[in-house]
Amino acid sequence: MLSALLVMTGIALVLGAALGFAAIHFKVEGDPLVEKIDSILPQTQCGQCGFPGCRPYADAIAQGEADINQCPPGGDEGVRKLADLLGREYKPLNEEHGVEKPKSVAFIDEQTCIGCTLCIQACPVDAIVGAAKQMHTIVASECTGCELCLAPCPVDCISMEPIAETVENWKWRYPVIEIKRAA
Amino acid sequence: MLRKLFKFHGGVKPATHKDAATASPIVTPPLPARLKVPLHQSIGGTPRPLVKAGDKVLKGQRIGGADGNVSSAVHAPTSGTVLAVEPVVTAHASGLSTLSVIIEPDGEERWIERQPIDLRATPADEIRDYLRDQGVVGLGGAVFPSHLKLKASREKPTRTLVINGAECEPFITCDDMLMRERAAGIVSGIRVMRQILGAEEVIVGIEDNKPAAVDAMTLAVQTAGLDQVSVVAIPTRYPAGGAKQLIRVLTGIEVPHGARSTDYGVQCFNVGTAYAIHEALELDQPLISRIVTVAGNVGQPRNYEVLFGTPMNELVALAGELPGTDAYIMGGPMMGFRMPAFDVPVVKATNCVLVSSPSLFPPPPPEMNCIRCGECAKACPADLQPFELYWFSRAKNFGKAQEYHLFDCIECGCCSYVCPSHIRLVDYYRFAKSEIWARERDKDAADAARERFDFRNLRQEREKQEKAARLAAKAAETRAKLAGESGDDDKTTSSAKPSQAEEAKKALIAAALEKARQQKERAPVPPRNTDNLSADKQAEIDAIEARRAAARQEAE
Numbered sequence: 001m002l003s004a005l006l007v008m009t010g011i012a013l014v015l016g017a018a019l020g021f022a023a024i025h026f027k028v029e030g031d032p033l034v035e036k037i038d039s040i041l042p043q044t045q046c047g048q049c050g051f052p053g054c055r056p057y058a059d060a061i062a063q064g065e066a067d068i069n070q071c072p073p074g075g076d077e078g079v080r081k082l083a084d085l086l087g088r089e090y091k092p093l094n095e096e097h098g099v100e101k102p103k104s105v106a107f108i109d110e111q112t113c114i115g116c117t118l119c120i121q122a123c124p125v126d127a128i129v130g131a132a133k134q135m136h137t138i139v140a141s142e143c144t145g146c147e148l149c150l151a152p153c154p155v156d157c158i159s160m161e162p163i164a165e166t167v168e169n170w171k172w173r174y175p176v177i178e179i180k181r182a183a
Numbered sequence: 184m185l186r187k188l189f190k191f192h193g194g195v196k197p198a199t200h201k202d203a204a205t206a207s208p209i210v211t212p213p214l215p216a217r218l219k220v221p222l223h224q225s226i227g228g229t230p231r232p233l234v235k236a237g238d239k240v241l242k243g244q245r246i247g248g249a250d251g252n253v254s255s256a257v258h259a260p261t262s263g264t265v266l267a268v269e270p271v272v273t274a275h276a277s278g279l280s281t282l283s284v285i286i287e288p289d290g291e292e293r294w295i296e297r298q299p300i301d302l303r304a305t306p307a308d309e310i311r312d313y314l315r316d317q318g319v320v321g322l323g324g325a326v327f328p329s330h331l332k333l334k335a336s337r338e339k340p341t342r343t344l345v346i347n348g349a350e351c352e353p354f355i356t357c358d359d360m361l362m363r364e365r366a367a368g369i370v371s372g373i374r375v376m377r378q379i380l381g382a383e384e385v386i387v388g389i390e391d392n393k394p395a396a397v398d399a400m401t402l403a404v405q406t407a408g409l410d411q412v413s414v415v416a417i418p419t420r421y422p423a424g425g426a427k428q429l430i431r432v433l434t435g436i437e438v439p440h441g442a443r444s445t446d447y448g449v450q451c452f453n454v455g456t457a458y459a460i461h462e463a464l465e466l467d468q469p470l471i472s473r474i475v476t477v478a479g480n481v482g483q484p485r486n487y488e489v490l491f492g493t494p495m496n497e498l499v500a501l502a503g504e505l506p507g508t509d510a511y512i513m514g515g516p517m518m519g520f521r522m523p524a525f526d527v528p529v530v531k532a533t534n535c536v537l538v539s540s541p542s543l544f545p546p547p548p549p550e551m552n553c554i555r556c557g558e559c560a561k562a563c564p565a566d567l568q569p570f571e572l573y574w575f576s577r578a579k580n581f582g583k584a585q586e587y588h589l590f591d592c593i594e595c596g597c598c599s600y601v602c603p604s605h606i607r608l609v610d611y612y613r614f615a616k617s618e619i620w621a622r623e624r625d626k627d628a629a630d631a632a633r634e635r636f637d638f639r640n641l642r643q644e645r646e647k648q649e650k651a652a653r654l655a656a657k658a659a660e661t662r663a664k665l666a667g668e669s670g671d672d673d674k675t676t677s678s679a680k681p682s683q684a685e686e687a688k689k690a691l692i693a694a695a696l697e698k699a700r701q702q703k704e705r706a707p708v709p710p711r712n713t714d715n716l717s718a719d720k721q722a723e724i725d726a727i728e729a730r731r732a733a734a735r736q737e738a739e
Contacts, residue, residue: 038633042625042629043628043629043630043633043636044632053636054633054636055633124639125635126635126638126639127635142632142635144632165277165279166281167223167273167275167277169621169624170275170277170279170617171614171617171618171620171621172276172610172613172614172616172618175607175610175614
């Protein structure tokens, strides 16, 4: 009787110690789900979802505060991926937050730019180079096409240019089989 | 010497159609009226244009400088005048335009000054840079810059140099004719490559349907007196000319997934590349032309030594184009691409212009469902499961396609060739590959954007803190100064401390008020540019001044 009690107690202690050890040493910092959501989001940092950046939106989705269809740059495919990941029903993009557009980069008309630095302050990825009363220019390779620089520009010298298809980024088309009417 | 040969898995034996074009020697076509030389002709960065419209160029003058190390220069194929540097539809399946230099030849063919470098005295690094600036790229079809392949690995020295003269694709005979006519140059190039790489042994692999080329190469090697160089005839089976397949046949080494042949001490070059290296280093002639087979729907198929930039339709006209042509195919019938137009220029990758006609290459029968027969897996020389890749690519399940090693596919077309359902399998693989590349580019861009966004937030936070700290320090300084001024008279009593702090605060406020008052009272900036004012202008100014004075009074 006593030995049985001792064995059970011993097992309980050992298992408790193991669990306690695991709880401290294998603790997962942060929410891994947020990371996964964040990696699906396009990192445009445009704020069209209503959150200040992709990461806060990912947080909000993980906590159930935001819907999955609020990211226009991610597009339909992004919504599908999020639906897949979270096991939710797919729903079309919420048009309140904007519509999906072809990928573009901002372009500054250097003749019109007055060097006010307002766009530099607005750029979420520091992709605009310039200084006060000096002409500004966009680092096209870093521009995410978020359009946040358009509104603050007092002289409307920034426009969005769709990324052109070149030999380097050209993609083979999906093979389409012609359907012929049977004779 | 008898050498044990190995076999690669799969492969097919299509009709070769090579005899017609090997009946007559290589000829040089007349100069075309215009040369459209695309700047982007090889793997890697697009070269920067070095000339502008109106410039006179000499034959062999560099017109495009290599953009970084993974790139290769481009040269003027003949002397003449640059008419324009503008986008022109290039020899690419996309039909898109790339920046090209358009040259009007002057017919003089004047070379730039040439001075071959001293190979023995030049370090290998400089030879590689020199090759890059001579625009030498792999002429087997992949157009990978050769200088990158000539770098001997530190961990694994190159033991075997494989020279690829297999030329397994039907219709193409440019390497065959090159070996028959210019074997000495090829062997000379082999000697240079061997010296740079430090390879012990060289094996030249040639398919046994080219006995004349085997004989010519064997003779050239004997004449040059090179040892440890063997010319080997290998069984004719498509795609024996694939680098991995040829290495397998000649050395028995099967390069596994994710590895390169250099990891096993083997490097492979095409015979055309060997010849180009000989020309570039020993004759100081940059790569400005290559041997191109014109075959298919033409009266006299043959090989031409063509300057880059020559429009394909002018070349085909020389061979006697027959009626009924519907497209040109660059490359052979198995791996070639349909050209978007007839006047696209010949580029470094053009080994063959195959003139297609509906009677020669009838449109494929309609695609039917995959019946899971497994013929494609039997034919696949890369040991893949083409039907699985097809299902995953068709379903756009790219992750799975990559798991089944989509990127080991060499797009040889054996699977499409044997498919009883006439499925154009390679089209699906090409689609899936370019889609995966695009996704990877997007992912890299997203990661970079995330990093930059995080850094910007960090920077803004830091700037805010720094500003706060600066302001606090300044306030503390002023406070200390005022406390020092007023602290002289009552520093004896410790009980006065709270009142002292209050005093300091009051003094601070007083100082600020004083500063503001001074600012207000400071004489306003005297108006400038007020001489010679007209009477009504003066009246207007007076009225404004009066309004301002009234407003100020009201405010006070």
